[in-house]
Amino acid sequence: MTDSSRQTEETAIPPRLRFARGPSDDTGIAERLALNRTGTFEWDLDARTLDVDEAGLAVFDVDPAAFDARPQTVVERLDPAERTRLAVTIDEAVTEGSSSYSVHFQVPLPDGTRQWTHVQARILRSGDGRAHRVVGVVRDATAEVTHSAFVLDLEKRRRRQTDIVERTTSALSRAMTVDDVIAALREPGGLTMLGADGLALGLVENSTLDVVALGGDCPEALDDLGPVGIDERLPLGDTVLKGRPKFVTSREDLVRRYPALEPHMERMRFRAAAYLPLVAQARSLGALALFYRERTAFDADERLLCLGLAAVVAQSLQRAMLFDEEREFATGLQSAMLPRRIQAVEGGEIAVRYHAAWSGRQVGGDWYDVIALPRGRVGIVVGDVQGHDTHAAAIMGQLRIALRAYAAEGHPPATVLARASRFLAELDTDRFATCTYAQADLSTGAVHVARAGHFGPLIRRADGRVGSPQVRGGLPLGISTAFVDEEFPETRLDLLPGGTLVLYTDGLVEEPGADVDKGVAALMREVGEGPAEAEALADHLSDRLRERWGSGDDVALLVLRRSPDVGTVRAPRLHQYIHQADPEGLSDARSIVRQALTDWGMAELADDAELVTGELLVNVLLHTEGGAVLTLEVLPEPVRRIRLSVQDRSSVWPRRRAPGETSTSGRGLLLLDAVTARWGIEPRGEGKAVWCEIGPVPGRPARGERDGGVPHPM
Template sequence: MTDSSRPAVPADPDEAGFGRSPSCETGTAERLAMNRTGSFEWDLDARILDIDEAGLMVFGVDPAAFDRRPSTVLERLDPTERARLEMTINEAISGGHNSYSVHFQVPLADGSRQWTHVQARILRSVDGRAHRVIGVVRDATAEVTHSAFVSDLEKRHQRQTNIVERTTSAMSRAVTVDDVTAALTGPGGLTGLGADGVALGLVENSVLNIIALSGDSLEVLDGLGSGPLDANLPLGDTILSGRPRFITSLASLVRRYPALEPHVGRLNFRAAAYLPLVAQARSLGGLALFYRERAVFSADERILCLGLAAIVAQSLQRAILFDEEREFATGLQSAMLPRRIQEIEGGEIAVRYHAAWSGRQVGGDWYDVIALPKNRFGIVVGDVQGHDTHAAAIMGQLRIALRAYAGEGHPPSTVLARASRFLAELDTDRFATCTYAQVDLATGTVRVVRAGHFGPLIRHSDGRVGTPQVRGGLPLGISTAFRDEEYPETRLDLVPGETLVLYTDGLVEEPGADVDVGVAALIHEVSDGPAGAEELADHLSDRLWERWGSGDDVALLVLRRSPDLGSPRAPRLHQYIHQADPEGLSEARAIVRQALSDWEMAELADDAELVTGELLVNVLLHTEGGAVLTLEVLPEPVRRIRLSVQDRSSVWPRRRTPGETSTSGRGLLLLDAVATCWGIEPRGEGKAVWCEIGPAPPRLNTSKGNGGVPHRS
């Protein structure tokens, strides 16, 4: 239907099948006309359009005035519709197609618009040139209108289906009541519900508690939220009556609930659905959905709202049950742990216990601090196999038994051996792991035993973290079953300012990763964390317990020996050097040099570093343990330094006269040459070799004595 078609010979009407006389097909033509359907034949070469009366009626053209020109029909259309029709026809002809179909709108005399459909076939010559088009034209308004209605209906149904699916998906992931409120008020919550505001309230003992609010809501106004159930307010009325309320205007809201009239000017919504939340015949609370634009609730929309309320009610019931069971389990676990930790002299101690976030059940992790004779105390961190209330109950019994055995004064190895036997006699299939240590902060001695558990970490005063090799035995219970109740004891020395860290696996186990990764992360955080025990415990909890997802319980114990910093005029430092630490010797020398530089005594650094190396090498080579290095300033009467190296050996060093080719035996000679004075004195189970470097005090006796008295070079 375009005047741009090229001219040619007129077509034979009989060839088209629509150009025969009306008398031949009167019945067919009338039937088509009654259905507002006509036929046409268009000669592209002659640019002549033949169209029957029914077809002209579809286009709204008077048959008496029709001049057989295509433009006469095209001029009836709006420019946009005309351009769309011409583009469809031209693309079909030039593209070699044999047919085309198009819908377009025709303006009618009464000002309305009619959807029209043309279905045509293109006839081509042998060489493929299009020369004629035949087809039908019909009024498609009813069809298109019905199709639009069906399409809109399908869109609304799809939207409702999406709302139900999103809500169901969000609620299925909600485990606790907090999870339910987060799903309703978090990102996408209102979109998922298809509302502009939401309020969720739970009822307990006839008191309504609004636990979730988002977007436009009536309950954000003062006095209209939490409180005793009130039938004069919509949510309270819905809960008390058990019937939903669908409000389609603020006027109807005020008529039903006059108490809201003073607040109408502050409301930003037009419609609301107040829905009771009922699960298994138990009223849990109410859900309110608010809408800014909606003015009516269709039957489908009311059913949708009630369905959403049912989904939320079921999720809330499950979440409430979960929270109640979890509260019971965590309460049981808490009751099994010590209510308070005693204060200790000479240090500070901090403990932390965190229950797992996921799952209903708690584990058997525990910690304890036990008072012992002679100002000593025992510390323990352990874990009973399993994550249920049975594990928590066994933990409580085992903790009490271990406390009793320790309080009787037994050495650490005996304490764990008896605890293992106790657990085996409980006739349970559970085992337990733990690390137990007896601590004497006066001397810094720590005696550690380990039963299938992680060994302790030691944070040195300079921030370095050591992992001492603590020999271990089998887990408690298993060792008795295998008749191997040997728990070898390892001695550690905690110098002033150092910190001991005991922990359970929940602090270092990351799902899907090797436990060594978690231990490395723990070592890093212990090193970077604050020095105080309480602050370090909080730091580790924040950085690690939440980092791993908290799928397991965590018990943590942090013990710090009080630092001995001396005074500004007489500063002091302590450093423990492990025998198995290959870098400990060089680090000790560096620490001494740096300390003397900080104390403005750098002129003594060379001699002090030399003596440090000699004394430490003697301990590490000739004893079976580490050494404690102490460096302090003696301010009166002449400012100088005192350097001491303490070990656990009772054998005193002796002076030798080495030959020219000897590789040892010169330590005391060198000490005698460099130090102002030096000596050896007993310390606990071992001894300490000390020396002073710097100007000699005037009162010092210059005579040399035996190994137990001061010497002066």
């Protein structure tokens, strides 16, 4: 080729495909391919012969002098599985009309290793589409495949490391207290989260290191440690002192570095360990040890992963410790504002509970108080100052003391709340408060209640039924004075023996995003299902409802129970309150009377007692403006009779009348004369009680035997 022709040919080659000339310009294409362990082949499908150049035979590790141009000579050296995979790939390409195929397979070498081989071929077909020849290249792809496998493995390991960090961060982000962090690490998924087979967590407490968490395959030697001095002779203590991580790849190496562990070496079930310092904002919090059963080395990525996990744990612990400190401060401040001691009450029992919100320094304004009043009465109050901060707590403390002073002077509930509202307004604050205040006389069961923008009380009767009586109320304290409306109407309630009064704040019934009526209904249900004793009921309500709603708000709870009046074994007694607005109350009262007499072995008196019960209660519910208290008791021997009493708050006494034949009323006292042994009317404080005795009278025949069966009035 002349210089001019060579120049013309070079000019025709695109610049990006030109090769710089050098000492190897005379090297042919075949030599270049052979240097890169790449050869060519031509396969005549009609003649069933295979032509492979020397470079291609070298890739197959076949001696050129021994090659007989048969395809079987090349493929018979492959393992059966590889041979089958190669044959299937070629058959599919030929029979399905493909123009090419590509396949990777392994070729065994004399030294026992395997070489990855790649064939890239083109299928030549005749005009009718029949394949008659295959041409292509064959090359050693070991380096390529190995690199690809390395990249895939590296990517897999990095994904796994990313997953570990994400799971750990997600789990610990929900931990609020140190106990929550420890629980997250010790739970069944904690080790999986960290990618380890065991762990040990030690926290610095003053000058000691307290091992607070063990999990999985950790050294039993740590079980005997507990709180110990920070000692460099032990790996956890040494990690804390030096502040540097340690990666151990054998138990022997660990014991060699820390001879104090030698007596425990046989009980160690791990092969490698990572001891990681826990440091946050230059403060040493402790150390974390991760143990592995199968690991024998820590590469750079794995060391970085361990250090990243330690950083996540340290940050979570620091946040949790700060939260615990703030919560301790908040609860301490709140407790200082509340009564230190609740005095016992005569004729009943009382229980109080306060639970702070899980919100660090977010101190609440909820409070309770129990106040001794003149004439043996007791004042009870539950309230809530607006806001969740130290200012709300400070206002609550002042308001509680002021309300206590007004109540102790003996003022009625309406006056106490009016003066408390005026006091709050004079504090010159923008806060208001809600509360419910009640004065209870446990000797009579009379309870006078007034409320200021707060929930009314719940009453649980001795039989477990729970009601929410209608208690009229006024505006919240502070607001009522600002609007010149200091009216707080009083409502009288009757607390029967064995009955319970429950006062509470909104933290016990409010669920975020839900109607508060749902919470009140749940509280009523739990009050009815809980134990009767005041302390046990307070615990029951605290546990069940705070667990249900969460702990986003403070809770103040007060439970007052009047002592039950059960009489004696020989003279039992029951009490029942019938609300005027309760349509089932009359029927329930009659059933309760019948069941009680049956249980007491006096079923023969049940018919008369049930009849009289209905008559007396109907009179109260029709002719008065309140409910009634039914009392049933067995009089002591020698003559076993029952005494039935219905008490109401009306001062009007029943009158004896002479009803006509067509009258539908006026026969109540005539019925008492006919059915009972004796009856009468007694004044009772603000109202009266109509009582009667049913049963045999000494020296008189039983009803039905007197005067030929005609009832004889007493």
